[in-house]
Amino acid sequence: MGFWQKVGSLLLLGAALGQPGSASTVVQGTKPGARGRFVIDETGRHMTIPANVQRIVSVAPSLTEIVYALGAGDRLVGDTNLCDIPAEAKLKPHVGNPQNPSLEDIVALHPDVVLATTSINYAATADTLLKLGIAVYTTDPETVLGTLDSFAKIGDVIGSKAEGVAVESALRARLEALQGRLADHPPAHVLFLVWLTPPMSIGQNTFIADALRWAGAESILATDQRWPNPAFEEVLRLQPDYIVLTTDHEGSGKDATDLRSRPQWKDLVAVQLGRVVTLNDDIERPSPALVDGIEQLAHDLHPEIFIGCGSSGTGTAPCGR
Amino acid sequence: MSAPSDSRVSAVAATETALRLKVEQVSYAYSATDRSAPQFTLGPVSFDARRHDLLAILGPNASGKSTLLRLLAGVTKPLSGRVQVDGEEISSLDLKARAQKIALVQQESQLLFPLRVWEYVLQGRYPYGKRLRFESEEDCVLATNALAQVGADSLRDYWMDELSGGQKQRVILARAMAQQPSLLLLDEPTQHLDLGGKVELLRRLRKLADENRHTVIVVTHELDLAADFADRVVLLQKGKCLREGTPAEVYDRALLEEVFDAPLEVEMRTNGRPRVSLRTNY
Amino acid sequence: MRPLTPRRVLTLCSGLLLLLFIAVVISLRVGAYPISIPDIVATLFNRVAGRSDLIPPVYSEVIFGLRLPRIVLGIIVGAALSTAGAGFQALLRNPLADPYVLGVSSGAALGAIMSLIFTPHVAGAIQMAAFIGAGLTTGVVFLLGRRGGQLDAATLLLAGIVTTSFLSAVIMFLMTTLSGRDLRGIEFWVMGNLSNPPAVNPVWLLIILIVAGGSIYTTTSDLNLMLTGEQEARHLGVNVRRVKLVVFVASSVLTGLAVSVSGSIGYVGLLVPHVMRMIFGTDYRLLVPTSAIGGAILIVVADTLARTLLGATEVPVGAMTALAGAPVFIYLMRRRVR
Numbered sequence: 016m017g018f019w020q021k022v023g024s025l026l027l028l029g030a031a032l033g034q035p036g037s038a039s040t041v042v043q044g045t046k047p048g049a050r051g052r053f054v055i056d057e058t059g060r061h062m063t064i065p066a067n068v069q070r071i072v073s074v075a076p077s078l079t080e081i082v083y084a085l086g087a088g089d090r091l092v093g094d095t096n097l098c099d100i101p102a103e104a105k106l107k108p109h110v111g112n113p114q115n116p117s118l119e120d121i122v123a124l125h126p127d128v129v130l131a132t133t134s135i136n137y138a139a140t141a142d143t144l145l146k147l148g149i150a151v152y153t154t155d156p157e158t159v160l161g162t163l164d165s166f167a168k169i170g171d172v173i174g175s176k177a178e179g180v181a182v183e184s185a186l187r188a189r190l191e192a193l194q195g196r197l198a199d200h201p202p203a204h205v206l207f208l209v210w211l212t213p214p215m216s217i218g219q220n221t222f223i224a225d226a227l228r229w230a231g232a233e234s235i236l237a238t239d240q241r242w243p244n245p246a247f248e249e250v251l252r253l254q255p256d257y258i259v260l261t262t263d264h265e266g267s268g269k270d271a272t273d274l275r276s277r278p279q280w281k282d283l284v285a286v287q288l289g290r291v292v293t294l295n296d297d298i299e300r301p302s303p304a305l306v307d308g309i310e311q312l313a314h315d316l317h318p319e320i321f322i323g324c325g326s327s328g329t330g331t332a333p334c335g336r
Numbered sequence: 337m338s339a340p341s342d343s344r345v346s347a348v349a350a351t352e353t354a355l356r357l358k359v360e361q362v363s364y365a366y367s368a369t370d371r372s373a374p375q376f377t378l379g380p381v382s383f384d385a386r387r388h389d390l391l392a393i394l395g396p397n398a399s400g401k402s403t404l405l406r407l408l409a410g411v412t413k414p415l416s417g418r419v420q421v422d423g424e425e426i427s428s429l430d431l432k433a434r435a436q437k438i439a440l441v442q443q444e445s446q447l448l449f450p451l452r453v454w455e456y457v458l459q460g461r462y463p464y465g466k467r468l469r470f471e472s473e474e475d476c477v478l479a480t481n482a483l484a485q486v487g488a489d490s491l492r493d494y495w496m497d498e499l500s501g502g503q504k505q506r507v508i509l510a511r512a513m514a515q516q517p518s519l520l521l522l523d524e525p526t527q528h529l530d531l532g533g534k535v536e537l538l539r540r541l542r543k544l545a546d547e548n549r550h551t552v553i554v555v556t557h558e559l560d561l562a563a564d565f566a567d568r569v570v571l572l573q574k575g576k577c578l579r580e581g582t583p584a585e586v587y588d589r590a591l592l593e594e595v596f597d598a599p600l601e602v603e604m605r606t607n608g609r610p611r612v613s614l615r616t617n618y
Numbered sequence: 619m620r621p622l623t624p625r626r627v628l629t630l631c632s633g634l635l636l637l638l639f640i641a642v643v644i645s646l647r648v649g650a651y652p653i654s655i656p657d658i659v660a661t662l663f664n665r666v667a668g669r670s671d672l673i674p675p676v677y678s679e680v681i682f683g684l685r686l687p688r689i690v691l692g693i694i695v696g697a698a699l700s701t702a703g704a705g706f707q708a709l710l711r712n713p714l715a716d717p718y719v720l721g722v723s724s725g726a727a728l729g730a731i732m733s734l735i736f737t738p739h740v741a742g743a744i745q746m747a748a749f750i751g752a753g754l755t756t757g758v759v760f761l762l763g764r765r766g767g768q769l770d771a772a773t774l775l776l777a778g779i780v781t782t783s784f785l786s787a788v789i790m791f792l793m794t795t796l797s798g799r800d801l802r803g804i805e806f807w808v809m810g811n812l813s814n815p816p817a818v819n820p821v822w823l824l825i826i827l828i829v830a831g832g833s834i835y836t837t838t839s840d841l842n843l844m845l846t847g848e849q850e851a852r853h854l855g856v857n858v859r860r861v862k863l864v865v866f867v868a869s870s871v872l873t874g875l876a877v878s879v880s881g882s883i884g885y886v887g888l889l890v891p892h893v894m895r896m897i898f899g900t901d902y903r904l905l906v907p908t909s910a911i912g913g914a915i916l917i918v919v920a921d922t923l924a925r926t927l928l929g930a931t932e933v934p935v936g937a938m939t940a941l942a943g944a945p946v947f948i949y950l951m952r953r954r955v956r
Binding site for chain 2: 619621622623624708711713835836837838839840842843845846847849850852853854855856857895900901903
């Protein structure tokens with residue numbers, strides 16, 4: 016064979032070996048023997064999910080929580096190394112972290128469906144798995160009600176439809192009761208801090224902002240940016256009623272006394288009056304504990320609504336449930 | 337018209353073939369911008385050189401020596417006139433063909449990465465081959481010869497930056513010679529050398545001119561070296577060629593004193609070459 | 619006196635290709651999903667022969683869907699970056715030059731951000747936009763980097779630094795003020811990542827690699843001379859202006875190619891040419907092909923380590939190239955008898 020013929024056949028071989036699944040839309044690759052339902056997930060991706068889902072992999076901590084809340088924890092065969100709620104989730108086989116999970120580990124677990132969410136996972140992960148013929152259901156939680164809705168949808172997808180509907184109804188009822196109680200009260204103006212130094216807050220279109228509204232609060236920053244870094248002067252001008260900080264679930268974080276000793280912060284009326292609320296980060300996650308977080312925040316911001324409701328000093332059993 | 341006589345034909349032919357370099361009315365001007373008046377002009381200059389000649393371009397600083405050399409090398413194009421080497425006008429040659437005829441010997445060499453002496457000298461063979469070339473046996477032989485001729489045989493496997501100043505200069509010369517040029521051009525090659533080094537270099541150049549086909553052109557301001565070693569001298573001042581000829585013809589005391597602005601003494605020695613010295617009794 | 623011969627180039631490159639082959643085989647073999655070598659061979663055979671029986675389809679998914687695309691991409695990106703690195707080191711007359719010093723990766727990142735804003739869900743758009751961004755940046759740097767009508771090393775370097783700073787500032791501004799939620803994808807892309815192969819047929823990438831790399835190879839004799847001085851090279855008959863243009867364009871194309879498909883993977887373009895120089899010498903006729911293959915080997919090895927070293931957690935491949943490459947570099951530096 017001449018030199019150029021050799022080159023040509025090598026290139027052809029490469030072309031044969033190198034064809035990706037499809038270049039135009041992300042479509043699940045063919046899996047021989049795939050039967051089941053045709054499903055479109057919350058991001059518009061198409062896939063076929065087996066009728067009988069026995070093996071679930073979750074690549075986000077919030078989704079792991081949901082799977083357990085739906086009573087399907089025994090069918091969860093893999094999660095991320097950050098999944099620690101509930102405690103049993105830590106014992107499941109890990110596939111890495113949510114941002115860059117090991118695709119091979121996921122494939123090795125032979126999942127019937129993988130659960131992902133746009134709030135923490137990268138789109139490329141879902142795309143690649145779909146191309147390999149693995150169903151990946153991605154949620155897209157933009158609002159609180161949308162999140163509750165996705166609990167029901169996930170329940171449907173993994174074959175726990177009844178539990179999904181039940182969880183959603185119960186949570187929705189709590190929210191509506193809360194809304195009833197807050198009906199005549201004006202919302203508290205809060206500065207919700209995701210980070211303290213430098214101060215980073217949330218935009219109006221975020222999931223957290225929606226959660227705040229359900230808790231009878233309104234973020235003082237009128238911006239569309241997702242994670243604005245407000246100049247302190249702006250905060251001073253706006254003088255929020257409350258400052259809300261979050262801690263992680265081990266409870267470490269900052270509290271009111273800390274802020275009173277900080278140079279700029281002590282000029283804020285809210286700090287001087289001790290109106291600093293510390294929550295755990297349930298309210299930042301699209302999981303069932305979100306509603307607990309909303310209720311807790313409502314209780315802290317509008318204590319007068321909940322007087323006589325049997326809440327103890329720690330405020331962990333608010334009314335309305 | 338009757339045919340010219342044989343002896344005259346062969347005399348003309350002999351002169352023509354021996355004539356290596358012909359510079360005709362070459363001029364050049366340099367100005368800072370296109371519209372301002374020229375800051376510096378050179379020429380018109382005319383001279384020739386034959387095979388085996390060692391020609392010195394002589395003059396004080398800023399007399400246009402380096403510019404003239406660049407014109408001879410074809411690096412710069414003259415404003416008027418032409419430079420012919422072996423009967424061909426150099427501006428009509430492409431880069432490689434010109435490199436086969438003319439070698440410009442640099443003074444220094446700034447290497448970016450380490451290189452061995454023989455690799456460096458082999459690079460002189462570049463003009464003789466395709467763009468992407470691998471050196472042939474003949475190339476190696478010629479490079480070895482070039483090294484031998486400058487007396488740098490033993491330095492062959494050294495690294496270039498291990499060499500002393502004088503050794504490096506010889507190696508650079510060897511690379512120029514590996515080009516097998518007709519014309520070998522050097523710009524102030526004696527600048528950083530001590531007296532012994534200067535003499536040794538000029539002796540070597542003289543020998544190269546005598547033994548090989550090279551015509552050597554040296555730009556210098558060293559009057560006595562030029563007097564001792566050059567066959568012809570071109571004397572420049574402020575861009576003008578004042579005189580051209582053998583050292584004996586060019587070295588006129590009044591002329592030299594005016595050009596170099598120093599009190600001088602010129603004597604003719606028995607070998608027909610002048611000796612220049614500073615006049616101290618004034 | 620032993621000048622370089624084509625045979626020596628071919629022999630050394632074949633040896634390196636053998637090393638690459640071994641690295642590829644090892645990379646195909648290791649991973650979270652256990653597949654033995656005979657099964658790997660059978661899967662490959664089935665694919666080429668067009669059969670789909672006998673082997674569990676999941677093997678095919680893992681090998682052709684996960685491992686092989688990474689390996690092929692790694693080879694192309696590694697070869698492209700190392701060749702570009704060697705080219706820029708010669709062009710800029712600076713041993714510390716790497717392929718990103720002229721701002722190509724910032725331009726690609728900006729292109730990618732634009733794509734995420736305007737065409738977030740079009741497959742392949744981010745790569746195309748990144749490549750265009752890289753190309754435009756190259757053009758700007760070219761125009762800024764000239765002096766006296768041709769490319770000048772010091773001017774180019776300055777132009778590259780200025781352009782990089784400017785583009786980085788624009789990128790930071792965009793990321794702060796824009797509210798699109800998919801901008802998070804840009805972090806993933808910028809980090810340098812082979813784990814999600816783009817929807818581009820690698821044969822195209824290979825063709826670009828060969829054409830651009832080949833163009834650089836044709837200038838290697840010239841580059842050898844130019845490394846002893848630009849004026850000297852000119853006097854020896856090198857068309858310096860043309861060579862600089864070819865090397866600049868080809869190296870920028872290679873860098874743009876690599877960055878568009880895998881983000882910025884560092885150290886390869888800088889380390890590999892130096893390591894090859896220490897082993898094989900500075901002759902560019904040998905340096906360019908050995909750097910290309912050496913870069914491919916480095917990326918394949920680094921990527922394999924990146925995805926297997928810590929179990930399920932994947933380390934960024936750029937970190938692994940530094941970890942894998944730096945000790946080799948240090949060892950060679952100490953061994954040199956100079």
